[in-house]
Amino acid sequence: MENNEKFFATEVFRKLANELRRRYYLNGDYGQTIGLQTFSSLDTDRLRALLGLTPIAWTKKKRLSITDLEHALKNSAFSWSIDEFVTYMTKKPLILKAEEDAQVAKRFERFCVKLDQIDRIFTANLSEPQLISWFNKTENNFEHFQIVAKALAQLPTEYTRMPVFAYQQTGNPHAFDDNQQAGMLLLQMLQSLSQLPETDDHLAAVEVKNQLLDQFYLLRDDINNYVAVKGLTAETDGKANQMWTQACIEQCSWNVPLKEILRMETIRPYQGTKLLIVENSGVYSILLDALPEIPMICSSGQFTYAVWRLLRKLVQTDTQMYYVGDLDPEGLVMAQSLLNRFPDNMKTVGMNLNNYHLASRPSTLTEQRLKQLRLIKEPSLIEIAEQIKETGQTAMQEGFLRELINELK
Incomplete structure (x- = not known):
């Protein structure tokens, strides 16, 4: 059995399995043939041997028949179906894109429900692309949403430095820094709640950001600036x-x-x-x-x-x-x-x-x-x-x- 496993432990079989999995994922079947140019840079001797072809016969072939491959796998020591071959080689279950999309859609729906439980302000003000981006980045982590929800409910009414505001809300003066998830989310939410017009002037980005904070009485740095x-x-x-x-x-x-x-x-x-x-x-x-x-x-x-x-x-x-x-x-x-x-x-x-x-x-x-x-x-x-x-x-x-x-x- 160990020798049989070693036989399939080659790049040509890994590439074949990945191509078959890709086809199934997109179309729900494996097609009828695969062009042998797919394996042009690889050693194909073991694939040829599996199919029972001589080197001369192999050089004359242009395409690999899926039916021939299925028969060869069935007659191998593993007695595999194509499905079994693909899942063994890729270490991943076969799944259709439509099924995967449906699963992701259900998880995204649960994600939005959880956000609404924290505060409806997020789903009401963030765009769908923004929500999807947060879902992809932090599907099961809602800590930054909880932090920002609290901060939005307690925005200052007089000028307050951002580190001070962050400390008041979280105990961490760097919680709303630009490189922190809570900081990025807070800026995004303030933009959605702001009355400021959007600008495409990339040179004024620093002014736009600080003007946005200024509208909500928040200051980044008023000494070194x-x-x-x-x-x-x-x-x-x-x-x-x-x-x-x-x-x-x-x-x-x-x-x-x-x-x-x-x-x-x-x-x-x-x-x-x-x-x-x-x-x-x-x-x-x-x-x-x-x-x-x-x-x-x-x-x-x-x-x-x-x-x-x-x-x-x-x-x-x-x-x-x-x-x-x-x-x-x-x-x-x-x-x-x-x-x-x-x-x-x-x-x-x-x-x-x-x-x-x-x-x-x-x-x-x-x-x-x-x-x-x-x-x-x-x-x-x-x-x-x-x-x-x-x-x-x-x-x-x-x-x-x-x-x-x-x-x-």
């Missing part, structure tokens, strides 16, 4: 904040935490009504020295939530804002994003074709980076985007600093 500013003043209760004012008098650049931005009722330039937004921190530092009279902030590439909230505060005081970024896909897309979000208060500066030609250098432009250029709609930026696609070159702000300073002056 900050923005570098110079020349901005702020007021609360109709009084100028002395820290902001003194920084303007001293012409000092400082990092303002989100906490302070949220606390201020109004924020505006200390002098005039214009503000410069600089993408690159190195360029920002140079411009601070070259143009000390110009109010400016540094966005540091991808905008933090502190940057977005600051910009919204500045829009409320009708500040005219100018953005300068690198002349590459990421810089152009960020500029377009700002123009989309603040069409009446935002312009670009220094981001023109002349500066591109002056400073352009060969760059590694992947297909993914070039795809971003499809988002560009502003005519002046489209010209640069077309040049990037045509030449494969980009231009950094450091390459047109003198021209930028002259334009700003």
